[in-house]
Amino acid sequence: MKTAYFDCFAGASGDMILGSLLDAGLALNALKKELKKLGLQGYEIHAEKSTKKHISGTRFYVDVTHDHHHRTLKDIRKIIEESALQDTVKQRSLDIFTRLAEAEGKVHNKPKDDIHFHEVGAVDSIIDIVGTAIGLELFGIQKVVSSRVHVGTGTLDCAHGTLPVPPPATTELLKNVPIHSTGIESELVTPTGAAILTTLSERFGPFPSMTIEATGYGLGGRNLEIPNLLRVIIGEESGDVNQDIVQLIETNIDDMNPQFYEHIMESLFTQGAKDVFLTPIIMKKNRPGVVLSVLASPEKIAELTGVIFQETTTLGVRISEIKKRTVLDREIRKVDTPWGEARVKIRTVNRGQKTAAPEYDDCKRLAQKHHIPIREVYDFIKKEAEKKFVTD
Numbered sequence: 300m301k302t303a304y305f306d307c308f309a310g311a312s313g314d315m316i317l318g319s320l321l322d323a324g325l326a327l328n329a330l331k332k333e334l335k336k337l338g339l340q341g342y343e344i345h346a347e348k349s350t351k352k353h354i355s356g357t358r359f360y361v362d363v364t365h366d367h368h369h370r371t372l373k374d375i376r377k378i379i380e381e382s383a384l385q386d387t388v389k390q391r392s393l394d395i396f397t398r399l400a401e402a403e404g405k406v407h408n409k410p411k412d413d414i415h416f417h418e419v420g421a422v423d424s425i426i427d428i429v430g431t432a433i434g435l436e437l438f439g440i441q442k443v444v445s446s447r448v449h450v451g452t453g454t455l456d457c458a459h460g461t462l463p464v465p466p467p468a469t470t471e472l473l474k475n476v477p478i479h480s481t482g483i484e485s486e487l488v489t490p491t492g493a494a495i496l497t498t499l500s501e502r503f504g505p506f507p508s509m510t511i512e513a514t515g516y517g518l519g520g521r522n523l524e525i526p527n528l529l530r531v532i533i534g535e536e537s538g539d540v541n542q543d544i545v546q547l548i549e550t551n552i553d554d555m556n557p558q559f560y561e562h563i564m565e566s567l568f569t570q571g572a573k574d575v576f577l578t579p580i581i582m583k584k585n586r587p588g589v590v591l592s593v594l595a596s597p598e599k600i601a602e603l604t605g606v607i608f609q610e611t612t613t614l615g616v617r618i619s620e621i622k623k624r625t626v627l628d629r630e631i632r633k634v635d636t637p638w639g640e641a642r643v644k645i646r647t648v649n650r651g652q653k654t655a656a657p658e659y660d661d662c663k664r665l666a667q668k669h670h671i672p673i674r675e676v677y678d679f680i681k682k683e684a685e686k687k688f689v690t691d
Contacts, residue, residue, distance in 0.1 A: 300630070300647075302509055303435065305445040305496060306530040310487025313427025314359045315517035316495055319531040320434035321346050322357035323515025333433045334426060336383040342422045344430075349518055352526035356516030361423035372400040372411055375425065384429070391432035391499065399494040402471040424491050431495050438533060442630075443499040444507050447477035453484035469493045475571065475598050476503050485521055504543050508628075509534040536628055536647075543626060545573060545594050547619040548604060551580065553588030555612045560589070563610045570606055571599045573624075594624070631658075634683045638665040638676065643684040655684035 305311065305319070321327060327346055334344070343362045348355060379392050400411035435443070450465045450473070457466070464486045465473065472493035511534040519527035564575045574594040582588040591611065595603050604616055628647040633640050641661040646654045657680040666673040 300441045300536045300628070301439045302442045302444060302507055302534060302536050303438065303440045304506060304509070304532045304534075305443070305500070306532065307446050307448045307488075307496070309519065309523065309525050309527050309529065310449050310451060311492035311496055311529050312489040312519060313424060313431070313491035313495060314361070315519050315529040316492060316531075317427055317430045317434065318346065318357045318359035318517030319515040319529050320431070320438070320517070321359060321515065322517060323438075323513040323531055323533055325434045325437060329437055330430055330433060333384065333388070333437070334430060337378060337425070337429060338382060339378070339422055339425065342426065344426060351516075351518055351522075351528050354516060354526050354528060356518040356528050358518040358520075361426045363422050369421075372396060378425070379429065384433070385436060388429070388432045388436050391435070392429045395428050395432070395494050395498045398472065398498045399468075399490060402468045402490070402494070405471055406467040427491055428495060431499075435499070440533070442501055442536070443496075445496050445500040445503050446505075447479055447503055448473060448493075448496070449483075449487050450478045450480050451483050451485045451487035452480050453486075455486045465493075466490070472497050477596075477598055481525075483523055483525070485523060502543065506532070507536055509536045543624055544597060545624045546597055546600055548593040548595065548600065548607065548616050549619075550591050550607060550611070550613040550616045551582060551588055552591060552611055552613055553582045553586045557589070559610070560591075563591070563606075566606050566610055567593055567603055570602055571595065572603055632684065632688055634680055634687060636665065636676070636679055636683065638669045638671070641665060641676075641680045643680060643688070645684070645688050653689045655681055655689050657681050657684065 305316070321330070327344075331344060341364045343364065344360065345362070346357050346359050349358050350356070375396050376393060379389050379396075382389065384392075397411070403409075404411040450469075453464045454461050455464055455466065464484075465478075465488055466486070468490045469488055472490065473488070476497055509532075511532055513533045515531045515533075517529040517531070519529070521527045560577060567575045572593050572595050576592050578590040578592065580588050580590055591607070591613075593603055593607070600618060604618075607613060607616055630645050632643050632645050634643055642658040644656045644658060646656065648654065657677050662673050662676045662680065665671075666676045
């Protein structure tokens with residue numbers, strides 16, 4: 300699977316993301332050709348090679364030739380939907396702008412459709428967001444992964460006055476994303492950069508297992524103690540195992556109605572648990588009990604612990620030290636059946652070998668709706684998935 304990994308060791312912005320893609324081999328002329336399909340006027344783009352702390356990269360520029368009015372999400376959606384861009388580019392771009400509007404709306408206590416984007420609605424940010432979607436499409440990127448994000452600290456001056464770093468909208472966008480700061484007093488992550496990465500990235504963490512095909516460095520405009528660069532690494536995932544960081548939450552329960560566990564497990568999965576399972580035990584005074592175990596990424600621990608306290612009778616939980624979890628590469632694909640669309644989990648094992656497993660909930664839904672044996676539905680979906688995805 301063609302994958303792009305964004306290494307945010309000095310943060311990220313829209314122009315840095317596009318600069319990194321250009322540095323990795325995206326043709327500027329091809330980008331210009333696609334951007335013309337937006338029908339926007341009054342801007343020019345160019346890129347130039349330069350260095351930061353002796354590391355070579357590409358700086359991307361958008362030169363706006365005249366003033367542009369602030370735009371709402373509705374205005375931007377109309378521009379993108381009426382363009383001649385490919386559907387996948389349109390959808391990625393709209394997803395990013397919608398996420399950005401939702402974050403701004405929460406910060407300002409307004410509906411997302413009422414948000415005036417100010418700088419984000421200007422031509423340069425539209426170009427950054429749509430240009431990134433174009434670049435990923437031209438590279439054939441199927442999956443985006445990012446590192447934990449370096450956010451900086453201090454304050455910044457903007458249209459809303461003096462704000463803390465990272466500013467409120469950026470902080471909202473980075474919710475549930477691993478971040479860190481080394482004390483550099485600068486806005487390392489812009490709202491546009493945060494919106495792009497958090498919308499497109501499947502996960503944030505270590506490098507995936509991949510064969511590198513290209514690397515690129517997008518230059519930022521600041522001179523910092525560290526190289527003001529965003530690195531992108533593009534390659535083919537090898538299908539070998541990957542590792543992510545997880546923690547284990549556990550609690551023993553012996554005084555709760557067992558019928559509640561189904562609801563509790565669903566609530567934990569909804570809030571981002573990676574896995575939830577129950578283990579029968581014998582507790583003090585020979586009481587039968589259950590160990591409720593939850594695997595989760597570190598940034599989800601507080602939220603999931605809150606669910607456990609709210610939904611169960613426990614008085615406390617145990618949280619293990621951070622562990623590495625080894626996982627196989629997997630993706631969710633869809634197949635058409637005589638009864639409707641169904642999802643299939645495609646798992647990649649050794650040397651690119653793939654297996655297909657239909658999603659049980661979809662099999663159950665189709666079987667109940669059409670009054671046919673679930674086994675028949677499962678077998679049909681599995682065969683279709685194997686023909687379509689496993690034999691590629």
